[in-house]
Amino acid sequence: MANTYRKGRPVDLEGRAARRKEIMAAARGCFLRKGFHAASTAEISERASISVAGLYQYFPTKADLVLALVEEDLEMDLEWVGVLAKAESLQIGLTRLALEYANDVGCGDAVRLRLEITAEASRDPKIATVFTDVETRLVTAVSHLLADRQAKGEIDLALDPEVTARTVLAFLDGLFGWIAVGGASQENEAFVRAALELMWRGLKPAAS
Amino acid sequence: MANTYRKGRPVDLEGRAARRKEIMAAARGCFLRKGFHAASTAEISERASISVAGLYQYFPTKADLVLALVEEDLEMDLEWVGVLAKAESLQIGLTRLALEYANDVGCGDAVRLRLEITAEASRDPKIATVFTDVETRLVTAVSHLLADRQAKGEIDLALDPEVTARTVLAFLDGLFGWIAVGGASQENEAFVRAALELMWRGLKPAAS
Amino acid sequence: MANTYRKGRPVDLEGRAARRKEIMAAARGCFLRKGFHAASTAEISERASISVAGLYQYFPTKADLVLALVEEDLEMDLEWVGVLAKAESLQIGLTRLALEYANDVGCGDAVRLRLEITAEASRDPKIATVFTDVETRLVTAVSHLLADRQAKGEIDLALDPEVTARTVLAFLDGLFGWIAVGGASQENEAFVRAALELMWRGLKPAAS
Amino acid sequence: MANTYRKGRPVDLEGRAARRKEIMAAARGCFLRKGFHAASTAEISERASISVAGLYQYFPTKADLVLALVEEDLEMDLEWVGVLAKAESLQIGLTRLALEYANDVGCGDAVRLRLEITAEASRDPKIATVFTDVETRLVTAVSHLLADRQAKGEIDLALDPEVTARTVLAFLDGLFGWIAVGGASQENEAFVRAALELMWRGLKPAAS
DNA sequence: GATGAATGAGGCTTCATTCAT
């Protein structure tokens, strides 16, 4: 009945997806330790327990692997916005998220990879496209979030949502960047609190 | 007075230093367009109008060339602090500096190179050392600057100078980073003004 | 009469043979455009609408595929001899055949493939064997043809049939080779006519 | 005085040219035994007693090496024409040249390489260009040669020099091709004599 | 019988670096 029958060995979609993830995880590790250019396909495939030729059945090019990783990484930012939207207040939610981030070792990795991504985006046009695309969506999402919080009286109504969204995002980028490069120390928590506090003084409605 | 006499042909110290600078300038251009790893010594030496072997008489290793560039680049940050110290007010000086920066094309390059440096610092220990060293000095300098301005009533006395210094530096890093990768557009000026304004709301003394 | 009964699912001999031909046709196209070594099994199997693994069920090795193609190609030469044998006169038949050949685009392909075959025959012993074998048969066939025509007074009786057969074959090889690599132009017809005319002057009985 | 002075180690023009020749000789051997595609740069450089990287200082690409060889090889054909022009009669000169060729082992190699070149010319546009270019020059040269010999009464005046030039060249290509692939046997001499004799019957003035 | 998945071996090319001139 079904005409989707195809002769021969059926495609193992699950297996392929899993292997793909494995490769991407391995690649993330390598890129993290060496950067996109210094990490070799041999290294990546070894860490992924696959042959080099096998790797090329999942990603037609090293550049494509990088690109997939970049996309995946950038998409994660959008998830934060969703999390923040559900928080009782933006300040509380943001602080919680930032602290969680500052203390998790894996998150430091994510930030360091982001650094490499940003650097590469300023050279490779394809990566730049993906980068700019996600960035635009991110700004929009945060704009809406801020507008929402303005309506709730958490943020000064005089601030333009979009410009402020960019400002906040830039600020967070800088903040996490400093934490990631300095290495996660115990002082990070104090630093994060102070920095967010300062930002918040700029965001909240002018004292009536 | 001291006997500086030396046998043989005198070394042309000036010439050497000049050539060194030329090489570093050429290297900066290459690293900017390709990154530290993707830029080759052949490429660099060609841009510097020198043979590849000649390059090795000024820098024993490609890594050393990178390091020299990193140091030079980071030192420039310290100069800003000096400039800011002489401004009539920190807010005015900072705004002027930031706008100047946002509009200059060459400065976008500097920021993009900084991105590469930061990314590399998170991997190479030697670069990390230089990086952290300059960072520390920078924090100290900005701390003093802030303390100075606190004394003049420009900044809230409740803020701890050192932590605030880090916060401000992180914020500026994020700000310039966003400008650099987005490409210098005309909207940059509005963005910079808004962002600094927001930061300033957080820094200035609480309305009495 | 003989008991041809066989257990299990009967083999679809026709289907197999057809598929084999398809693969060979696809391979011919690829080898033509890239040569034996540069054409990949992936490319061939794609053109043949079969999986790479599937290809290996028809030909145990790429070399075997090449060999099969070589055999098929060389056998075609023998067919010409048959055609020529039926012509009213050798000169007329040969001219007709040559012109037909020179004007057909597909025949240019055949000649170009023959070039590759000859080149490969000078290296690979297996191909050389097939090549020499067919060549020998060809020479024999043409020898008989020539002897036959000698008897009819079309060709000088002083010429040794075998040596002359080789000469004629070599001449035709050269002729078609020049046409094939030069690309089929309208001048080809004049060239073919002139060349055959010259050859014929050498073959026909000395003016009595 | 001379302003051609250049600092540093002077270029060893002789040495470079010699090395270049060595590499080309090695490449010729490899290409002969395996063909352009099957012969590897590793193999070639080993036979040339140079590192693989070193090879790339003389030829920027394997394709360039092939091209250089093709050019060199094709140019040799033009030299024959010069030799033939000085012969007492075209028939004598050609026979001498052909026999010399048929008996020399190295010449068989040259013909086999020519086969590969012709095959490759039908695919690679660059090689095709060189090929066609030399071919054109060759036809012109032989045309002049034939016209010259026509004036001396050696060749039938009714024959068009250019078309005949192509015919003769095609014939010789075919002839040498058959000799080269069959391997140099003792019967070659008889074959060559008979073939040339046949051709000559077609060329010489009609018996008065 | 036919397909998807996997892989060792190898191909071309480039790189950072050295050494003689």
Next chain:
DNA sequence: CATGAATGAAGCCTCATTCAT
């Protein structure tokens, strides 16, 4: 000091082939 020449190691990618499904 500066250049030409050379090279081992490595990088990305492809190939012919096998094997489980």
